[in-house]
Amino acid sequence: RYMGTRRDCVTACWSCPSEDPEMTPLGQEQVADVAAQLAEQNFFQSAGIQLIVHSPLQRTRNTAQGVLGSTGAPKEELSMLREFYPLKDISPCCPCTFQARVRRFREWLAERPEKVIAVVGHGMYFQALQGRDATHFVNVEVRECTFHVASQQIDEGKVLAKPRCREVDFQLRDH
Numbered sequence: 001r002y003m004g005t006r007r008d009c010v011t012a013c014w015s016c017p018s019e020d021p022e023m024t025p026l027g028q029e030q031v032a033d034v035a036a037q038l039a040e041q042n043f044f045q046s047a048g049i050q051l052i053v054h055s056p057l058q059r060t061r062n063t064a065q066g067v068l069g070s071t072g073a074p075k076e077e078l079s080m081l082r083e084f085y086p087l088k089d090i091s092p093c094c095p096c097t098f099q100a101r102v103r104r105f106r107e108w109l110a111e112r113p114e115k116v117i118a119v120v121g122h123g124m125y126f127q128a129l130q131g132r133d134a135t136h137f138v139n140v141e142v143r144e145c146t147f148h149v150a151s152q153q154i155d156e157g158k159v160l161a162k163p164r165c166r167e168v169d170f171q172l173r174d175h
Contacts, residue, residue: 019085023059030140030163031066037161038067038142047116047144049073054120055081063140064120073118080105083122102128106152129154138162 023031038044052075054064064075080101090097102125109117123137130145134156137143145157 019083020057021059023062026165027059027063027139028066029165031063033163033165034140034142034161035067035070037164039070041160043160044068044071047071047118049118050114050116051076051112052118052120053078053081055079055083055122055125057083057122060120060122064118067140067142068118068120071118078105078108080108081119081121081125084124084128098125098128105129106154109147110149110152130156 049068049071050073052064052068052071052073054060054075054077056077056079060081061077082101084098106129123139126137127134131153141162142160143157144160145154147154
């Protein structure tokens with residue numbers, strides 16, 4: 001899972017942020033940190049990842065490559081994994097709304113032949129997939145979750161890795 005630190009998060013409260021901001025230096029450091037943690041756990045050899053899917057945003061594309069690129073698994077970009085944008089995703093009558101995309105993704109997962117799929121996306125998206133009571137993912141957090149095909153529900157899973165470097169640490173070190 002990924003929701004890299006956005007370059008435009010400070011201005012998001014005052015204006016409409018870019019829908020596809022670049023990954024920040026902190027995000028790049030977090031990706032490298034999580035990739036190293038997973039390598040230490042021999043995750044890439046033991047996980048058996050058969051497919052990697054990610055949102056079309058460059059942060060998730062870069063995270064998928066940086067964290068999971070060494071698995072050799074094929075990658076697929078899915079627009080239904082796009083981040084939540086209030087101005088676009090709150091219309092109840094539009095078939096492209098956030099909840100409709102989440103529902104379509106569950107259906108897509110249920111139809112897949114692969115047994116182990118790595119999904120790189122965004123915190124609000126994962127919370128919607130897992131249910132409102134689920135714990136929100138932190139940036140670049142990796143969890144192992146189980147998708148139950150019959151109910152099309154995803155459990156909260158267990159945390160395998162998350163960045164040891166936080167935004168506060170990063171800012172203190174660089175200033």
